[in-house]
Each structure stands twice: as structure tokens, then as C-alpha cells.
Amino acid sequence: NAGVTQTPKFQVLKTGQSMTLQCAQDMNHEYMSWYRQDPGMGLRLIHYSVGAGITDQGEVPNGYNVSRSTTEDFPLRLLSAAPSQTSVYFCASMIAGMGEQYFGPGTRLTVT
Amino acid sequence: AQSVTQLGSHVSVSEGALVLLRCNYSSSVPPYLFWYVQYPNQGLQLLLKYTTGATLVKGINGFEAEFKKSETSFHLTKPSAHMSDAAEYFCAVRGYSSASKIIFGSGTRLSIRP
Numbered sequence: 001n002a003g004v005t006q007t008p009k010f011q012v013l014k015t016g017q018s019m020t021l022q023c024a025q026d027m028n029h030e031y032m033s034w035y036r037q038d039p040g041m042g043l044r045l046i047h048y049s050v051g052a053g054i055t056d057q058g059e060v061p062n063g064y065n066v067s068r069s070t071t072e073d074f075p076l077r078l079l080s081a082a083p084s085q086t087s088v089y090f091c092a093s094m095i096a097g098m099g100e101q102y103f104g105p106g107t108r109l110t111v112t
Numbered sequence: 113a114q115s116v117t118q119l120g121s122h123v124s125v126s127e128g129a130l131v132l133l134r135c136n137y138s139s140s141v142p143p144y145l146f147w148y149v150q151y152p153n154q155g156l157q158l159l160l161k162y163t164t165g166a167t168l169v170k171g172i173n174g175f176e177a178e179f180k181k182s183e184t185s186f187h188l189t190k191p192s193a194h195m196s197d198a199a200e201y202f203c204a205v206r207g208y209s210s211a212s213k214i215i216f217g218s219g220t221r222l223s224i225r226p
Contacts, residue, residue, distance in 0.1 A: 103155035
């Protein structure tokens, strides 16, 4: 199993550009989530999904969209990038219920 | 709403000394609790978790944590620190529902002095 994969690893955007961060898992996990990690603020939940076709907002959803058309994929879309979205983004998945989350390697995004 | 507080953004201990990283949570019902570790430029990996049952939970790399409902705490300990323990540690909480969010604390960076 590849586990949780994220692409790209690094990305530089200009303010106002849009892009999609990709996340895929091959473990048939129902639950997937997106976090952003900023110094001194830990991981903050952006959006999460408990299964295909079901998504919900986390703590910091503004400026981000998600969809979940398949169990495997959970892309995160930045609609109009802002410097405040400069961060490291992590995708995670787990079996719905009380299981542990498996994290991807992260995407480092810089918005200039 | 659930929340997690980690006391101390940076903890420094000598090699061989006790490691104590503090985590307190707020929740209306006893939640599921987790500790994750993040090594530089990597994703997070699970150290240990509390779901139900025994309140003292043992994890990987010699770490353990004790769930204390009366204190709403889940502190992480290791009797003897090793240089390889230097990393950032995150406490996390979620509710019982399968649709519950998982909320992380702000993290504690652990440094080990030779």
C-alpha cells in the first residue's frame, strides 16, 4: 500500500491564483481530512469527509473548497490564493470510528 | 466544542531525564485521545491512543500517557529521554461519533540536551 499520497510537495502561487492540492489513499478509509500547519498554531482542521459525497467544515474553512466523489480521493481547492494561505498542508485518512489517522507527507505552499 | 491545550510550546530535557509533555482537553463527555509525533519535514505518526478501558496507555518508543478524567488531562511521559526523541508532539481529541472532528493542540517541541 502507498498509504496517503499528496501532490505536489511544493508549490508557489501568486495572489489570486487558484489551484488544487491532491490527496489520495489506497486503504479504503471512509474518513479523510485536510489540515494546515502554521508555526505555533499546531494543526488546524480545514475540511473533512466521513465518506464519498459527504463533506463538512472544520475550524478554518474559508477560502477552501473540497469534494469527495470517490472513497480514494479528497482534493482541496484554493479558490483565490492569499498570502495568509501560505502554510504546510496535510491530508489524513482513517477508518471511520475511533481509528488512528494516517498522514500524508504534506504540501508546502507559498503565496506571494 | 472540543478543544485541546498543550502547556509549553517548547520543552528541553537532558538525555536520560524524564520527559513530561502536558495535554488538557475540554469535552462534555470523555473523548478519544491521541498523541502524535512529527519529525522534521515529515508527516505525523501515531504514538499512542486512548479509547476505552485501561487509563494508562503504552505507545511506541517507550512513551506512555495516562487518561485522568477528573483532571481532563492526558499527559505524555517517557522515563528516560533519548536524542532520537527530539521532535514535535501533538495531542489530539475526538468525540465518539464517527462523524466527530479531530482537533489538535498547538504542539510541543521537545529538545534533548546531550
